[in-house]
Amino acid sequence: MPFYQSISEILSENRQDVAGIGARTAKVIEALDGLGRELDATVFLDPEFSQDQAQSVATGDADLPLFGVPLAHKELYGRNTKAAIWPDEGGSKSCKGQLAKKTATTIDKLDKAGAIDCGRLVSVEYALGVTGHNAYAGTPKNPWNRDYVCGGSSSGSAAVVAAGIVPGALGSDTGGSIRLPAAACGLVGIKPTQGLISRSGIFPLSASLDTAGPLTRSVEDGARILSCLTGYDSTDAMSIKAAKIDYTEQMEAGLHGIKIGLAERYFLEGSDSDIADMIARLFDQINQLGAAGSDVEIPGIENTNPLNVLLIASEATKVHGNKLKDIHSDLNAQTLMRILTGAFTSETDYSRLLACRADYIAKTLPVLFDKIDMFLTPVWPFALPTIENSDVGSNPAAAALVQKIGHNTRPVNFLGLPAICLPIGVDKNGLPVSAQLVGKPFSEALLIRAARTIEREICFWDRRPDSVANAG
C-alpha cells in the first residue's frame, strides 16, 4: 500500500498524534515487506528494532527535524548498535553473512534527528553498476513500468521512494549512483560536494569519489534530509569543515540573479536528440523565469568520464583486491572485470591519477564558475532501457549501451561538485526524464533553490506510477 506523503505532511500528523508513530512505522514495514519485495527492492527488515525506535522517538522531542519520519536506506549503510547489528553484504554474494562493524555517521545523524530506520534496500553489487542488475540481491523493478530498469547503484532506494512507501532514502554516488536511479524513477537526487557528508560506516567503493546523499520525491524533502546529514567527521579522511546550513531556508527565493550555463558540447551533444531537446527547452523556460542563461564550454570534460572509471576501478581494487582469490567466483562478471582492470594501476599511476584530478579541478573550476553559478545537463543520455535489454550478463551486446549511461554523471564526480537532479517530463515510453544542475563546491543551497523553482513550474510531484497507485 503506497502512502505518497511528504515529510512535512508526516511531521504535521506525527506532532498532532504522537501515538500514531508506531502504527505508521508498522504500515511502512508492511509495505516494504509487501510492495517493496514485489519490486525486488527490499533486502532487510528488522520490525522489532524499528518499532522500538518508533516508541522511543514518540516519547521524545517533537521538534526534531525528522520526528517519527520513516526512512529506509541503501544496504551499504551500516547499523551496529547495542539494539541491532544489521547485515553489511554490499549487495554481493561474496559478503554473504557479513555484519556491519559500525553505524554509519549519516545513520546516527538521522537517528538523532528523530527518523525511524525501517530497513535496508537493494544495491548493485559493491555499488559498481548503473542499471540496477543484481543476480544475488535482486534487480529492482521501476515502479513506473516494471519492465524497465531503476538505474543503479542505489536502485532499491529509488524503487521504494518512487513507490511512495517512504518519503526518502539514502543512496551513494561515485559515478552517478544517486542521480541515475533518482532520474529513472522520477525523483529528486542530491549528490553533495565531496567532503560535505561523512562516508564513515558506509560500505566503501572509492575513497576519493564516494559521496552520500538522499533520494526523495520533492526538492523540499531532499533539503530537509540533507540539512540533517552535514557536519565534519574526523573518522572520514575526506570530510571537510563546511558551513552548517538549513537548506530549506532560501528554497523559495526563485531564480532571479542565478546565472545558469548550458553545456551543449559533450553533455547535450552526447545525449539523444529527444533528451537534449527537452533540456534545451527547459533552459529557455528557466531563462524566462528570471535566470541569466549562457552557453558554457568545459575544455577537457570528455576525459573526465574515462578517468573517473579508472579511479573507481583502481580504488575498488585497493578495497576488495586483497580477497580476490577467495571471492572472485562469487562476483558477477562486470564487478570482477572492474576490479581486475584496477589491478593494473601501479602506485605511480595511482599517484599521477590523483595529481591529474587535482590539477584539472584547480584549472577548470575558477574559469567555469567565473561567469555562471551552475550548469544544466541531462542525467540519462537516452531513454531508459528495459531490464532485459540492458542485462549484460545475458546479453553481452548490451555492454556498449551500459557503458554510455554514466556519460553525464561521472564528470561531476571527477570534479567533486554538488549536483541535484529532478524530473522534468516523460520520454516516448512514458518513463521519467530528468535534468541535472551542477554547482560550485558547497553551493547546495543555491542548487536547491533553483531546483525548487523548476519543480514548482513542472509540477511532477502529482504524477504517480499507475502500477503502484493501483497496488494494495
Add this chain to the structure above:
Amino acid sequence: MTDKKNDAQVKDWLAASGISQADITLAHETSAVLLDLLASYPLDDRLKKSVRDLFEEAAESQLRSAG
C-alpha cells in the same frame, strides 16, 4: 603508458588467484587504454595541492563570506 614489470607481476598474481587468462587479458587491455589516456594528460607538476586541499579552501572561503 603501461608498466611492463608491474603488469607481469599483476598477471601472475591474478592467475595465482584463479582468474582465467581470458579475463586477465581483457582487463589488461581495458586498463592499458585508460592508463594511456592518463599518461597523455598534461600534468602541471607545480600544483602541490590535493583535491581535499582545494575543497577545504572552498569551504573556508564560504565560511568567511558567511560569517
